[in-house]
Amino acid sequence: MKSKHAQVHFNESGTPVADHFNDVYFSNDSGIDETQHVFVAGNDLAERWQQWPNPTFVIAETGFGTGLNFLVAMRAFNEFRAANPDHPLKRLYFITTEKFPLPQQDMQRALEAFPALKDEAEALASLYPMGLEGCHRLHFDNHSTTLDLWIGDVHELLPQWHSPVNGLIDAWFLDGFAPSKNPDMWTDALFSQMARLSKTGTTFGTFTAAGIVKRGLAGVGFTIKKRNGFGRKRDMLTGVFDQDNENVQHKLRLPAGPYYRYANDSLDKTSKVAVVGSGLAAATACLALVKRGISTTLYFDGDTLASGASGNPQGGFYPQLHSEASIASRIQAHSFLYARQAYDHTIEHAKACGLADVAHDFCGVIQLSFNDKVAERQNKLAAADVWPEALIKPVDSKEVSDIANLALPYSGLYIGLGGWLSPRQLVTAMIEEALQSGKLELKPNHTYVSHEAVETTKQRVQIRFNFDSAESEEVITADHLILALGAGAVNASDFNSLSLRPVRGQVEAIPTQMPIEQLNTVLCHKGYMTPVFEGRHALGSTYVKNDLSTDVRGDETEMNLATHEQALASTDIVQALQHDGKARAATRLGSPDHQPVVGALHNFDSLKEHYTMLGVGKPLTSAPVLPSSVVSTLTCLGSRGLTTAPLMAEVLVSSLCKEPLPLSNELLNAVNTSRFMTREAIRNQG
Template identity: 80%
Template sequence: MKSKHAQVHFNESGTPVADHFDDVYFSNDSGIDETQHVFVAGNDLLERWQQWRNPTFVIAETGFGTGLNFLVAMRAFNEFKATNPNHPLKHLYFITTEKFPLPQQDMQRALEAFPALKAEAEALAELYPMGLEGCHRLYFERHSTTLDLWIGDVHELLPQWHAPIEGLIDAWFLDGFAPSKNPDMWTDALFSQMARLSKTGTTFGTFTAAGIVKRGLAGVGFDIKKRKGFGRKRDMLTGVFNTANDSVQHKLRLPNGPYYRYVNSAVTEASKVAVVGSGLAAATACLALVKRGINTTLYFDGDTLASGASGNPQGGFYPQLHSEASIASRIQAHSFLYARQAYDHIIKHVKNNGLADVAHDFCGVIQLSFNDKVAERQNKLATADVWPEALIKPVDSKEVSDIANLALPYSGLYIGLGGWLSPPQLVNAMIEEALQSGKLTLKLNHTYVSHKVIEGTPHNQEGGALPGVLDADDVEIASGEAVNGAVRQQVQIRFNVSEPEKCGGNETACATANAGLPQEKPALSGNEKNVIADHLILALGAGAINSEDFNSLSLRPVRGQVEAIPTQPPIDGLNTVLCHKGYMTPALEGRHALGSTYVKNDLTTEVRNEETETNLATHEQALANTSIVQALQHDGKARAATRLGSPDHQPVVGALHNFDVIKSQFAMLSVGKPLTSAPLLPNSVVSTLTCLGSRGLTTAPLMAEVLVSSLCKEPLPLSNDLLNAVNTSRFMTREMIRSQS
């Protein structure tokens, strides 16, 4: 739900002051120097980074404020990277909370006082999110930094951070207003959550030396040290987390059994990952992997990408929101905002690198109030005041007509950041960007058959395969004893391979040409191929229906046909996406997308005249107060594909198991035991990203980020309740709980 913005004024020194707390956001003397002294030096960051051997470093902050601490840390990391280009530390995560986010104009005004941070401040202003509670993941590519800005109360947010049992955070910036001004933040609950989230050796720095802070941190396992404070402050506190301390509350580290996501060995730059699929799910997963430097191979049947549900020439892009901040609505809202950021990046990348354009128009989306029931529902959403107006707002019939450039006697809801994109062109652009990294290989005409888990090939301590070990495309499995005990599980994947047609031997060029257009797939040649990878991601879309790997999941295939109506009066001037029971887009290359049918459990994809009639009838009924649909001429061009959904209509993201086989291990849930008493899922070298349904354009980027972040044991960009709602194990878990006798 939407957050309350901070109310501030600027004092005579130009420093922002929070009206609610009557305290400054940073020192009147020098905010940059204060951050350097208290947080950068207080956590010994520069020295620790030099000695760091992991690819990521995670800073957590309590109180984002103006973003000054983040900008200083990002600049320091940038300088470290510039002077240490080959250092194993590659990426900085900065996780921060803010209960009352500053309005953007106040934040920018405050940061104008620091011209040395101009470039970083402009980058933040470009991505600064709207005031919506929850996690906003912002990616600063030029700075090798990811900012997770969690909007809300710190005491509600920290328990929702998914963390490895061994801890998540490497350093704490304990900011926020002084304990005397903001006692609600500096509590035992905060200190206990810090203990849960900290690793052995995690440090903290804070400007305060208040006794309540010192005692609270010492009580949960931090070894405390006083240092000279900044400016007029005599003392400040620093410390190091020591889990050997007997008073550490280890029970807080208990994961939620089958929902715990960090069960696998971390995927690293030394790993080889196989992704199977050709649509948005596969493309977003590949891009997320290669951005982390992970060697990835994409396998798919046929000669082209986006041959399934991602192949429609146009797709509406918007979230499905309700009048309450339900789990489903929150997943939609945050997925939509993350996807918009991702698509802006891809479109900019395409333009800057001279690649094929991604047809799109972020022209907004209007959800029409086309009958009394819908009007009542929309009015309830508007009066509930749950969502920021920057996300969705009510509009009257005149506003609807002005936005759409079409006379429409309906009110509605307007989603200004939405619009439409070409899914096949988007998939192509993602794969082209991934290919430019040098970390992605394409393997077309590979039809997935099955997989099996094997004892992996021997590796050295650095994670590299030993000399003589076969690589991922060899058909034989290397045998040998572990070196330093480092034998890992791998996955052997079986494909049927047919010869590419008309590719001239260039698989990449063939795969990315004419993506999404109907192609006659060559028959399987019967050539079988086995490949070995460290991890397998199955992003098969509707193809999962035919795979035994998904038998223990309840899948819901739904056929959908979309018409391609020639542009004509009165819709030739349509300037926005119209939604009701169906949708209509502005024209692309002289045609409007008009859809869509929903036929359950139908995997056929031929165009049907009766579904064309259904689509036209749906639009005619919804627009009954106009003569728009009756006047349309349709020449019969359409496309049908099968979407894959789940019983609860949420994506399915995470480790893939035969849940029918392992559910007996979770029998304690059927007698009322809590989730924390249940075991973790077994280690898995197979994951899935599937069941995106008809909202794939909205959810794919964030769901891929969730999956790849968990595989790499990085911070996750969703709260635990939302992560649980998309977990692959949720159906098994619910079944066991409901079977209580």
């Protein structure tokens, strides 16, 4: 999971040179002009954008390098948007791969050669990710651009890109080091994946005119054209893809049956979406929708937001990582990094707009090595060297004590980007930001009852609510319904075909006192303790399965204190604490495999019979896709909702809008609503 950084030196012209490939990242003559000639003009972007009828345009690139191509494209798109504010094309998606990402200081030094791109380069530097394999989705809202930077080998990554049957990509920047320097990239496998991902009419531009490239692209369905090269290069190649070309391997374009996420008609600015829920899942979904210009109404059953598990005054914010790069750990790592970006944005936006503050402190999180078993597990994680130190690193007892500002005789693992936030205030800030768009309406005191699909000129959804203490009923019609009910899903018949795992958790609110008033970081063991906020520390949490009650219980208070006493037995911190009994209980919702549940909601019991072929070894591509659905869900975030909610909402809304998705197919399948039914079918159960 931890990537290897590129090793570079700078030649006499100040151009970065990759030591591994002995090739320059861009032309010694003029990198900007080369990008403009080969990729922007080579794909006829200016003309195509003017004629583009859709809200998004997707560029894919095969070598991110210094980011120069991305910055030039982003600047060009920003200029297009400024000159055409009412044009239907609103956002650029730039999807790129990089096996050996440049260290940030080398990238910034390289880009200093282009003062015309200073603003764009600074924006990139502010969000440039750590060297962690997988997709890093970065939003540049001031430039109407989203960057998906996929770190890893292009041959491993492209097959993991989820694509509509008719293609995902509108233009290719076929970059990377020259075929003679980097033959491992320019292969038939690359060209086949380009064909799988391209739409009819998709273009490409590349600096090379090598025969292997020309023949490879022609062999998968691209019509090739030579153009004048840049600078000292005589020729370059451009081309257009034809899906109906006899050379196209159409079997590569088959969707993966029940895991396919683009079965619905796309949502757009004419759509009306109803979201049901009051917590972080609902708030992140609403914000993702309105950022795409989609009219959204949020229905919730109380007077106020964040009435459930998202109503806790403090919540620890960190990923749960293991010594292996398991699916669960990768979901946690990328969700955490995306959430940190999202929360930084929300906090800054609230300050800039004079909105309600979001109490938080990104003070880091220490996972204490509080017994031999935990120490062994943490040592294994450190020795595996799977994760970048910028994400998680081992610390000795002195470092633990210095970070925590408490004498603690334990080693541990330190997550420097973590900390704590007020979930309740975070939900409020996200909803206030969404309201500012003019695309969100709030409907409090509306209790969800049921829904049914209805046919008008297209399939829509009719939704029933009780309001005013269930004395009245309201029926509304929307283009799509997102159920983000949290633990409330347990009582909704819509979820009967999913196995839900409600877990009650009680968190103590300990008054600050010596010595914990000095605590400067979040401490985690079997429970957790936060630094002081409004005179109190959060100390939790209990886990009581299948209990929906939210009363505060004295025995659970004793349980929480005992957990901390046991974990911190080598200190006298907990034994000396005075507690006045203030606490809060809520129910979190989980799933059997402890992963979120995100996507189309169906009666999966009634669909099982259509997937029996999977039980006799047939591939997923032989199974039908799920029927179109007017209902989706974002649920089962469990106790890690602060970590996973923003990225899961982005996955859901991106799929509903038929945009690129920010997770690999492997990880998308692990959170798909259909996964339990699919697994049962493969095992030939039920």
